[in-house]
Amino acid sequence: MNKYLLYPGCSMESSAKAYMESLNAIVEPLDLHFDEIEDWNCCGATEYLGINLIPAYSLIARNLALASKQKNGTRTVVAPCSACYLNLAKADHYMQERPSLGVKVNEALAAGDLQYKAGTLDVRHLIDILVYDVGLEKIRDAVVRPLTGLKVVPYMGCMLPRPDYQHRWSDHEHPTELDDLLRALGADVIDYPLTTSCCGGHMTQIGPETAFELIRRLVSDADGRGAQMMVTVCPMCQMNIDAYQNETNHFFGTEYHMPILFFTQLMGLAFGRDPKELGIGVELVSSRNALANIGVEVPVTQEPAAPRKKDEGLPMPRRWNKREAQKEAVK
Amino acid sequence: MPQMTDERVRAGLTHEEDLSLLHEVSMKTAGVSRLEMCIQCGTCGGSCPVAKDMDHTPRMLFAMLRAGMREEVLRSNTQWLCVSCYHCVVRCPQEVHIADVMYTLKGMAIKAKLYANSTAPDFSQTFVDMVESYGRSFEMGLASRHYLKHFPLRLPGMMPMGLGMITKGRMALTPKRIKHMDQLTKILNRAKQLEMTS
Numbered sequence: 001m002n003k004y005l006l007y008p009g010c011s012m013e014s015s016a017k018a019y020m021e022s023l024n025a026i027v028e029p030l031d032l033h034f035d036e037i038e039d040w041n042c043c044g045a046t047e048y049l050g051i052n053l054i055p056a057y058s059l060i061a062r063n064l065a066l067a068s069k070q071k072n073g074t075r076t077v078v079a080p081c082s083a084c085y086l087n088l089a090k091a092d093h094y095m096q097e098r099p100s101l102g103v104k105v106n107e108a109l110a111a112g113d114l115q116y117k118a119g120t121l122d123v124r125h126l127i128d129i130l131v132y133d134v135g136l137e138k139i140r141d142a143v144v145r146p147l148t149g150l151k152v153v154p155y156m157g158c159m160l161p162r163p164d165y166q167h168r169w170s171d172h173e174h175p176t177e178l179d180d181l182l183r184a185l186g187a188d189v190i191d192y193p194l195t196t197s198c199c200g201g202h203m204t205q206i207g208p209e210t211a212f213e214l215i216r217r218l219v220s221d222a223d224g225r226g227a228q229m230m231v232t233v234c235p236m237c238q239m240n241i242d243a244y245q246n247e248t249n250h251f252f253g254t255e256y257h258m259p260i261l262f263f264t265q266l267m268g269l270a271f272g273r274d275p276k277e278l279g280i281g282v283e284l285v286s287s288r289n290a291l292a293n294i295g296v297e298v299p300v301t302q303e304p305a306a307p308r309k310k311d312e313g314l315p316m317p318r319r320w321n322k323r324e325a326q327k328e329a330v331k
Numbered sequence: 332m333p334q335m336t337d338e339r340v341r342a343g344l345t346h347e348e349d350l351s352l353l354h355e356v357s358m359k360t361a362g363v364s365r366l367e368m369c370i371q372c373g374t375c376g377g378s379c380p381v382a383k384d385m386d387h388t389p390r391m392l393f394a395m396l397r398a399g400m401r402e403e404v405l406r407s408n409t410q411w412l413c414v415s416c417y418h419c420v421v422r423c424p425q426e427v428h429i430a431d432v433m434y435t436l437k438g439m440a441i442k443a444k445l446y447a448n449s450t451a452p453d454f455s456q457t458f459v460d461m462v463e464s465y466g467r468s469f470e471m472g473l474a475s476r477h478y479l480k481h482f483p484l485r486l487p488g489m490m491p492m493g494l495g496m497i498t499k500g501r502m503a504l505t506p507k508r509i510k511h512m513d514q515l516t517k518i519l520n521r522a523k524q525l526e527m528t529s
Contacts, residue, residue: 010468015501039510041466046415047458050437053361058522059462062515094362101361104525111521112514162417163430172421198380198416205477206451207412208485210384214414243492250488282499284492321488 002133003074005067006034009084009235010042015243016235018279019080022264023126025273029142030134035072037063043087046202057101058108060091065114068121080126080264082159082234089123093165125160127233127263128168131177136184144272146186150294153192153227154178155218155260157237161196172196178263182231185270190225194218199240212248215240219248219258228290230260238262242283251321259287275299352399360428360435368425369393375419375429385409386447389419389429392436405445410436411452450481463519466509471502 012020027034040063048056067077079085095102095118102118109115130139156178161169169175173196182189197218200211218241222230232238241260249256261283268278269291280287281299288298350367357366369390376388386407387395395404413433420429437455440446457476461469474493478486496502509515 010507011470013507014470014503015496017501041509041515042462042468044462045458045468047455048462049361049431049434050410050455051441051459052438052523052526053359053435054526055519055522057361058518059515062518090361097362105522108518108522108525112511112518114514114518158414158416158418163420173418196418198414198418201414201416202454203381203412203414205474206454206481207384208482210381210412214380243496246492247485247488282501284495284499 001031001033002129003033003035003072004076004078004129005070005072005074006036007040007043007063007067007077007079007084007088008036009079009081011081011235011239015239016081016262018282019235019238019262019264021277021279022262022268023080025268025277026264026271029271030130030138032129032134034078035070037067037077038070040066043084045083045087049087054101054104054108057091057094057105060087061095061105061109061116062112062114064088064092064121064123065109065116068116069114075120076122076124076129078124078126078129080233081236082125082157083236085123085125086159089165092118092121092123122166124168125233127160127177127181131181132168136180139181139267140184143185143270145270145294147182147188147266147270147294148186149188150266150290151188151190151226151228152182152231152266153190153222153225153229154182154195154263155192155222155230155232155237155241156195157232157234158196158198160233178231178233181263182266185266187231187266190227192222192225192227194221199234199237200244201236201240204240204244208247209251211240211244212251215244215248216252216254216256219245219256220254222258223256227258228293229287230258231263231266232260233263238283242285245285253322257285257289259283259285259290261287269294269296348397349399350397352401352404353396356396356432356435356439359439360431362428362431364432364435365425365427366393366396366432369397369427370425372424374422374424375427378418378422380416380418381412381414385412389413389433393427393432402445404436405440405443406447407436408447409433410440411446411448453477453480461506463516465506466512466515467507469503469506471504472506 044056044059106115156175161175162172179189198214200214203211238260265278276299291298357364373390376382376390382388387409392409410433415430417430441452446452454477
């Protein structure tokens with residue numbers, strides 16, 4: 001049995017709960033054991049690092065300190081979220097590269113009776129341990145319902161293969177780990193050169209026009225290559241492509257419908273699990289038509305009511321689109 | 332005026348110039364930034380997915396740092412548009428920690444109250460406020476506070492998305508708080524003191 005410490009990250013409990021549910025569903029067939037880091041806190045995402053350096057690294061390091069205190073026979077911390085993975089790995093790396101940072105962070109941790117010796121833990125992403133510890137062979141053996149005929153593009157995102165402090169990935173720009181894993185499930189994997197292009201990260205919140213363009217590139221390329229869905233390893237990527245696709249379509253006047261699921265959800269399907277226990281159906285861009293290709297029926301969840309469309313009547317605020325944005329810019 | 336040391340001559344400096352801003356940014360960056368090693372090749376700007384929306388490409392910004400143009404650098408939107416995709420970082424022939432330098436510049440711009448538009452700094456600050464209150468991020472609180480203040484026009488278009496997230500159980504209406512919030516608060520307060528003295 002492979003034992004690990006799990007750092008779930010905030011989004012696994014909310015926007016990416018489908019990721020958590022599907023992760024739980026593949027633990028048993030692959031004989032994995034995860035112990036959640038007790039009382040872990042947010043890693044600060046990409047926001048805290050830009051405000052205060054020492055507090056940002058102390059926030060991250062509290063998790064590492066808690067993990068190193070928690071003895072379950074392993075020193076490997078697994079993060080399923082790419083941003084969490086990068087922050088944990090970054091703190092561990094820079095505390096060694098710049099010892100003065102390590103000293104200060106430990107001084108801060110001491111105020112909470114904690115300490116962390118950088119380099120004593122291995123920080124790894126979920127797909128890393130699945131491909132390199134569990135192995136594709138074992139994954140292939142667990143498949144009972146091959147995803148034959150499902151056309152997917154593997155979307156690795158940026159924070160996972162880069163900057164890659166510990167040289168864990170096959171390539172920084174065109175890594176093949178996700179391709180290989182999806183092929184092991186029997187899926188029809190389409191080459192996707194944009195696999196590590198950015199989804200926009202927090203720009204959906206602070207600079208929507210910039211973000212919409214990045215989302216459009218990813219979705220239109222996947223669509224042009226004939227993909228039925230995108231497959232991701234990161235809650236942030238899933239959120240941007242899924243929840244902001246509608247707004248992106250309105251912005252550009254396009255009509256893309258490109259569902260995006262977590263790779264663990266497809267693993268669960270291939271292992272014969274019920275779509276419902278894999279959180280399939282909570283995506284906003286429905287995967288119903290895509291999964292119908294392999295005979296999987298997506299459970300019906302309550303769809304939100306469509307917004308009323310009426311041109312006459314009282315003046316109402318309008319949807320944010322390119323024209324509106326240009327008008328704003330002129331102002 | 333800086334001395335013409337051997338090191339400076341080896342670095343190709345033919346006349347005395349003031350590199351204090353460059354050094355300040357480098358020292359404030361986590362890890363070893365290697366900012367001084369930039370050879371102005373422009374690979375960073377050429378690799379950047381959002382360069383077209385930036386006031387200055389990273390290369391240009393680094394040239395401005397070297398020239399000591401503090402205010403212009405801190406007012407630039409470049410650091411705020413950086414999406415932390417690390418494309419430039421893995422391609423930089425000098426291995427400059429470009430993305431981390433961008434984080435440093437954000438922090439310096441906030442402290443100097445120099446930024447063209449407050450949307451991004453406010454978003455970061457709101458996020459940090461949530462984390463400092465609960466120990467976890469709180470998407471609902473973050474999104475509603477942020478959109479009401481900065482993007483009220485986007486709200487009608489976002490209603491179906493927000494409703495979808497809530498009805499599908501993907502957005503909690505109340506924040507989650509960690510057990511030992513007092514411990515985290517002590518750590519962060521101590522860290523803030525250390526930040527000031529460094």
